[in-house]
Amino acid sequence: MNIYWQELRNYRRSTIIWIIALSFMVFGFMSIYRSFALDVTSAKKLLEAYPPAVLAALNLKVEIFFTIYGFFAYLLTFVWLAGAIQAMNLGVSVLSKEVAGKTADFLLTKPITRVRMLTEKFAAVFTLVVITNIFFVATALFSAVVFSKDSFDLGLLALMAATLFFVQLVFLALGFVFGAVIPKIKTVIAVSLPTAFIFFIISAFGGVLKVPNINYFTPFKYFDPIYIYQHSAYEPKYLFVLFGVVAICIATSYVFYMKKDIEAAS
Amino acid sequence: MNVFMRELKSNYKGLIWWSIAIMITVVSGMAKFEGYGTAGSANNITALLAGFPKPVMAIFGMTGLDLTKLIGYFGVLYLYILIMVAIHAGLAGATIIAKEERDKTSEFLYPKPISRMKVLTAKLAAAATNILVIFGVSVASSIWIVGYYNQGYGLNSQVMALMWGVLLVQLLSFAFGAFFAGLFKNPKLPAVAVATVVVVSYLVSVSVDLSANLDFLKYLTPFKYFSAEKILAAGHPDPFYVVLSIVLSGALIGLTYFFYQNRDLNV
Numbered sequence: 001m002n003i004y005w006q007e008l009r010n011y012r013r014s015t016i017i018w019i020i021a022l023s024f025m026v027f028g029f030m031s032i033y034r035s036f037a038l039d040v041t042s043a044k045k046l047l048e049a050y051p052p053a054v055l056a057a058l059n060l061k062v063e064i065f066f067t068i069y070g071f072f073a074y075l076l077t078f079v080w081l082a083g084a085i086q087a088m089n090l091g092v093s094v095l096s097k098e099v100a101g102k103t104a105d106f107l108l109t110k111p112i113t114r115v116r117m118l119t120e121k122f123a124a125v126f127t128l129v130v131i132t133n134i135f136f137v138a139t140a141l142f143s144a145v146v147f148s149k150d151s152f153d154l155g156l157l158a159l160m161a162a163t164l165f166f167v168q169l170v171f172l173a174l175g176f177v178f179g180a181v182i183p184k185i186k187t188v189i190a191v192s193l194p195t196a197f198i199f200f201i202i203s204a205f206g207g208v209l210k211v212p213n214i215n216y217f218t219p220f221k222y223f224d225p226i227y228i229y230q231h232s233a234y235e236p237k238y239l240f241v242l243f244g245v246v247a248i249c250i251a252t253s254y255v256f257y258m259k260k261d262i263e264a265a266s
Numbered sequence: 267m268n269v270f271m272r273e274l275k276s277n278y279k280g281l282i283w284w285s286i287a288i289m290i291t292v293v294s295g296m297a298k299f300e301g302y303g304t305a306g307s308a309n310n311i312t313a314l315l316a317g318f319p320k321p322v323m324a325i326f327g328m329t330g331l332d333l334t335k336l337i338g339y340f341g342v343l344y345l346y347i348l349i350m351v352a353i354h355a356g357l358a359g360a361t362i363i364a365k366e367e368r369d370k371t372s373e374f375l376y377p378k379p380i381s382r383m384k385v386l387t388a389k390l391a392a393a394a395t396n397i398l399v400i401f402g403v404s405v406a407s408s409i410w411i412v413g414y415y416n417q418g419y420g421l422n423s424q425v426m427a428l429m430w431g432v433l434l435v436q437l438l439s440f441a442f443g444a445f446f447a448g449l450f451k452n453p454k455l456p457a458v459a460v461a462t463v464v465v466v467s468y469l470v471s472v473s474v475d476l477s478a479n480l481d482f483l484k485y486l487t488p489f490k491y492f493s494a495e496k497i498l499a500a501g502h503p504d505p506f507y508v509v510l511s512i513v514l515s516g517a518l519i520g521l522t523y524f525f526y527q528n529r530d531l532n533v
Binding site: 025028029032035036039040042043046065070071074078081082085186187189190193194197198201204205 | 287291294318319320321346361365368457458464465469476477478480
């Protein structure tokens with residue numbers, strides 16, 4: 001368990017900073033909700049003038065987007081992006097830093113197997129993601145309670161907020177496989193930031209395209225707020241894909257890292 | 267010249283990857299225009315929501331750009347080009363300076379009979395060359411793809427107007443990256459700092475759309491200085507922000523020299 005605790009210690013500071021940043025983000029965004037709710041009231045009046053047929057077509061979108069759930073869902077997209085960067089940073093750096101910092105031969109000559117080392121390292125970054133999410137969900141619910149005038153379903157909002165965990169899980173696993181496979185990564189952020197943004201851009205433009213399959217390619221599309229709102233659950237098919245991707249990434253990391261030739265410090 | 271050539275060589279692989287990423291972003295982003303342009307319901311929603319308060323529009327993904335027009339659609343894509351080039355330029359500026367300390371090669375490089383100022387100039391010039399290549403790739407792929415869908419190059423002047431925004435955002439981001447690298451002793455910090463600046467600027471530009479109370483924040487984010495709505499409406503980037511960006515970048519680069527000249531290097 002030494003590696004596990006060591007990694008938790010290593011990332012303590014950056015995780016605290018991330019938690020503060022995410023909390024600030026959700027609190028800050030939710031503080032706009034009051035003024036947004038006023039805008040919505042005037043928008044609703046405008047809508048009343050439209051014929052019922054048009055409204056029916058728009059109905060669901062309007063129903064959710066004009067509530068706190070809709071506002072929160074909008075914010076979530078950006079929280080996912082930030083969370084993806086954090087998780088990917090963790091996943092990439094936890095393995096690659098040993099090579100970059102020239103400590104790989106120190107670590108790997110210890111009397112523990114590589115499997116054990118990988119497992120402890122993954123467990124450590126996984127724990128950090130879980131901790132981040134506990135704080136995030138708590139802050140999200142707290143801010144919603146503070147800034148919403150109307151009552152709302154706390155459970156549903158928590159379910160939406162907890163999607164961060166699943167999105168982060170994908171990027172954590174993706175980062176882990178990057179760290180295991182790429183021989184040497186010198187600047188972690190130069191790998192994680194573009195990757196997160198590319199998936200983000202796919203999700204931004206995938207929404208415009210009426211091809212449903214594009215959604216499988218980006219974790220940012222696995223959680224449709226409208227579906228969660230209607231069913232109070234996540235979409236099973238995307239959860240299935242999500243866990244599949246995570247399992248493949250982790251398995252690949254183990255298989256590859258077992259045989260990897262680690263560059264020793266010279 | 268040795269330092270300059272060496273830096274070009276050590277960066278060319280990354281540069282190829284970035285060029286491919288930019289090209290794919292531009293070309294695949296536009297490929298979806300057909301899907302959008304033909305989807306009739308999109309036009310209805312745009313018409314329906316016209317006159318709504320700005321934050322409500324923002325939530326629905328309407329930004330004041332006419333998405334049924336080719337150039338309006340390209341304007342949406344343009345924001346994402348800005349983000350990509352900003353990430354590239356910022357990291358290029360930060361890592362090219364910080365890498366010697368990170369890789370523990372500063373003891374090798376700096377005792378060479380060449381002044382620190384010369385090394386810094388050569389490095390910044392190499393990073394600037396990389397950034398100009400990325401700019402060239404953005405311009406070429408944008409002009410090509412817009413021309414392709416437009417079946418002609420009549421929109422070139424509008425595309426180029428947007429592209430000057432790309433160049434200025436690159437310049438700013440590069441200057442910030444270099445500045446952080448000149449300032450911070452920890453060689454890992456500059457890349458993280460400039461990445462934070464880019465992501466936060468993007469998030470700030472998003473929140474400006476959501477509330478009239480946050481309007482003042484638009485002065486803080488380059489993504490608003492050179493937003494597609496403004497450039498397309500005026501036909502050119504706002505001169506005030508052009509001057510502001512150039513002056514700010516110049517100052518940051520100047521400070522980079524100042525700090526880096528006087529700094530105790532990590533060995």
